[in-house]
Amino acid sequence: MQSLVIDQIGHTEFRDIEAPVPGPGEVLLDVHNVGLCGSDLNTFNGLNPLVELPRIPGHEIGGVIAAVGPDVPAEFTIGQSAIVIPYTTCGTCPSCRQGRVNACQFNKTLGVQQDGGLCRQIVLKTDQLILNNTLPPTHMALVEPLSVGFHAVSRGRVGATDTVLVLGGGMIGVGAILGALAQGAKVIVSEVSHLKADTLATLGVDAVINPTRTDLTSEIDRLTNGAGADVIIEAVGLPATFRVAIDLAPFSGRVVYVGYAKAEVSYDTKFFNLKELDIMGSRNATRTDFEAVIAYLAQHTPIGERLISKTFTWADADQALRYWTDHRDEIFKIMIDMRVTA
CATH class of the missing domain: 3.90.180.10 (Medium-chain alcohol dehydrogenases, catalytic domain)
Structure with missing residues (x-):
């Protein structure tokens, strides 16, 4: 074989x-x-x-x-x-x-x-x-990666009143985007590839920001009237974006790491305490996440x-x-x- x-x-x-x-x-x-x-x-x-x-x-x-x-x-x-x-x-x-x-x-x-x-x-x-x-054959192979993003949304306890910032617009980030949208949340995406931006914009997000061209902090402040995003989902896996997630999280915010950095990450840990952040890892996906993605793709x-x-x-x-x-x-x-x- x-x-x-x-x-x-x-x-x-x-x-x-x-x-x-x-x-x-x-x-x-x-x-x-x-x-x-x-x-x-x-x-x-x-x-x-x-x-x-x-x-x-x-x-x-x-x-x-x-x-x-x-x-x-x-x-x-x-x-x-x-x-x-x-x-x-x-x-x-x-x-x-x-x-x-x-x-x-x-x-x-x-x-x-x-x-x-x-x-x-x-x-x-x-x-x-x-x-x-029911799903087209090719869409069956989309379920697993999108489920990983849906699981990150579940870990972040995303609800309809939340604003979610997704760092990274690859497939795991897309899963997080769609999962947050399915919960009724407002979604903002940070993605450096201008070639992906047009497709990301069609998913129903409020904004796609290229952080190499626009100051991400200022733009998030503008889009949220200074309140910041309730949930930050890191789906890049770089030390810089691991730190940015903490910097951008508001007081009492939630940070979910679904990417993982290949190198050690250093933090100014005072923000963990001062902001009283909920910081969560997210790994793989559950059968419930798979079933949610299947239902989403069917619609x-x-x-x-x-x-x-x-x-x-x-x-x-x-x-x-x-x-x-x-x-x-x-x-x-x-x-x-x-x-x-x-």
Whole structure:
């Protein structure tokens, strides 16, 4: 069976691997669409400390059930379309015992700590699948990244009376934007890429600010009449934006970090106390977040189409990560269509 492997930094190749067979409680999924994630790009560029090479990337997956193993619930039938929840849970760590399984201490995400979905077929446990026959096939692979942003909104306790500032307009930031809008909040976006700004502006946000061209603090003050944004969601993952989130947060504000910096971050911690900030991390997403995104995309199909920047066929999939590296400022989502071979 053919797979695509990141075998060394800056290089991918097709490799034949053994075809998987489902065991008890497992299904065999024909992979139809895979979205490439920032973690895949970081792996390709040697910037993902969680990955050991070689690795089959890809955890944003939609497909169709091809076979089922023993003891599988009756609703999991051959031919059913399904969306993949790419995380694992141990059931015993502190997070799992609290029901926060998305933050499992021993999670092994597909394409990161274990091989992912850029292969013809993959075996999964039934609790890693959400059956769905309504979304377009390509949109199934949009659900996971948008769910991560929806989860950040949940962590920030965003409500209809809030103003939310999202730092970063990539796919995770877009998920946070859409999740906040779904709660009725006012949303402001900070994004340095002018190539993404037009699309971001069509999502229903109040403003898109380029902080390299406009003073972000002054513009936030103007847009909020000096009150500031109630919730700051950091979706960039740079030390500078980690600090900016604290600087821009108002007194009694909420800060959610969904990006993570690859270098140490230094703070003037007096603002933690003086402002009495709620500072939260956000990791992965829950099944509830997935279901919320599925419902959102079902009602807003054109948005899903606008977020797919480029589609590669399976035959050309080995070119996709290099293309993204060379066109990073204009890409929301690169999709691999496994159904198209040439």
